[in-house]
Amino acid sequence: MTFELQYTDPKSNARAGLITTDHGQIETPIFMPVGTAGSVKAIHLRELKDDIKAQIILGNTYHLYLRPGLNILEKAGGLHKFNGFDRPMLTDSGGFQVFSLTGIRKMKEEGVEFQSHIDGSRHMFTPERVMDIERTIGADIIMAFDECCPGTAEYKYAKESVERTHRWLDRCIARFNATEPKYGYKQALFPIVQGCVYPDLRRLSAEYIASKNADGNAIGGLAVGEPVEKMYEMIELTNAILPKNKPRYLMGVGTPVNILEGIERGVDMFDCVMPTRNGRNGMLFTKNGIMNMKNLKWADDFSPIDEEGDSYVDTAYTKAYLRHLFHAQELLAMQIASIHNLAFYLWLVREARKHIIEGDYAAWKPSMVKRLSTRL
Structure with missing residues (x-):
């Protein structure tokens, strides 16, 4: 994997770049739709x-490991062949999912023992095992196994968590270097910066991760309960340390406004379940603000979902029709809303890239943030 930094906004840290993988190129900044179980x-x-x-889309190591399982994925020739997506893919390490299994997991220095949420069977994730699993899944970019610390964690716990994440990273790197890709194309390993909301721990972790000279780097453990101002502070601090010539991936973030703020602070890659999850529940994101499609006010509004119209809008569907579908509990409602929201998120990062290239991102962003924050 290679990364070319192409443009930097003159009045902010916003960047436009190009990631090249064996499955194609990715123009940054980029939003990556989440395909948890392969879809x-x-x-x-x-x-x-x-x-x-x-x-580029994501797959989830924890979920794919449990179902359909490694045997099926390997027989298929990897996740690209299994789900038919022939563009780049990224897999997280499953660390966030494992650590969210409160009460049915046990953490040790060796790794994490956990029970499947599907059938209660017991499993063990170690750094070495996760690298083997991600080799079998076969994504172009794979994440190191880390511990995702809650945003409200005490300092002592956060420090122990960071140190454990660093020890596990060294084991991930050793296993990654000792193994080969399974399907004839290269894979890149990204370490993850942790440290909760404590500046000294974030600085320590960013310096340790930067020293590994990986193909790219991720920022984890944010948008997990901490105030949004604290999240932005940690992003700024971390990106001041991470190398400028490598892509930076902010994991699990977030709202359209979060994404624009992250871009301004030098983030290149984002993912979040919000556009699809919120869409399935009737919340639509548009360039003019946020709509709850279940509200009565849309019942006789026969205008397109986004009145301005753009490449991300399917003008065949009106607000009134989509509201009707939600109230009739038609599956098509969730499909239309999910497609719309994801298309909007991808439109938004393309617009951000355009303004970075034109050199006016810092001037464009505030007005866009104000529009995106409006409740329609």
Whole structure:
């Protein structure tokens, strides 16, 4: 994997770049739709590629390991062959999912023992095991196994967690270097910066991760309960240390406004379940603000979902029709909303990239943030 830093906004840290993998190129900044179990919920491949214009999607190591399982994925020739998506893919390490299994997991220095949420069976994730699993899944970019610390954690716990994450990273790197990709194309390993909301721990972790000279680096453990101002502070601090010539991935973030703020602070890659999860519940994101499609005010509004119209809007559907579908509990409602929201997120990062290239991102962002924050 290679990364070319192409443009930097003159009045902020916003960047535009190009990631090249064996499955294609990714223009940054980029939003990556989340395909937890090998699919982006309610979205066909055709829609993902043509309507949403996704350049890269995610798979989840924990979920794919449990179902369909490594045997099926290896027989298929990896996740690309299994789900038919022939563009770049990224897998997280499963660390966040494992650590969210409060009460049914036990953490040790060796790794984490946990029970499946599906059938209660017991499993063990170690750094070495996770690297082997991600080799078998076969994503272009794979994440190191880390501990995701809650945003409200005490300092003592956060410090122990960071140190454990660093020890596990060294084991991940050793295993990654001792193994080969399984399907004839290269894979890149990204370490993850942790440290909760404590500046000295974030600085310590960023310096340790930067010293590994990986192909790219991730920022984890944010948007997990801490105030948004604290999240932005940690992003700024971390990106001041991470190398400028490597892509920076902010994991699990977030709202359209979060993404624009992250871009301004030098983030290149984002993912979040929000556009699909919120869409399935009737919340739509548009360039003019946020709509709750279940509200009575849309019952006789026969205008397109986004009145301005753009490449991310399917003007065949009106607000009134979509509201009707939600109230009738039609599956099509969730599909339309999910496609719309993902297409909007991809449109938004393309717009951000355009303004970075034009050199006016810092001037464009405040007005866009104000529009995106409006409740329609």
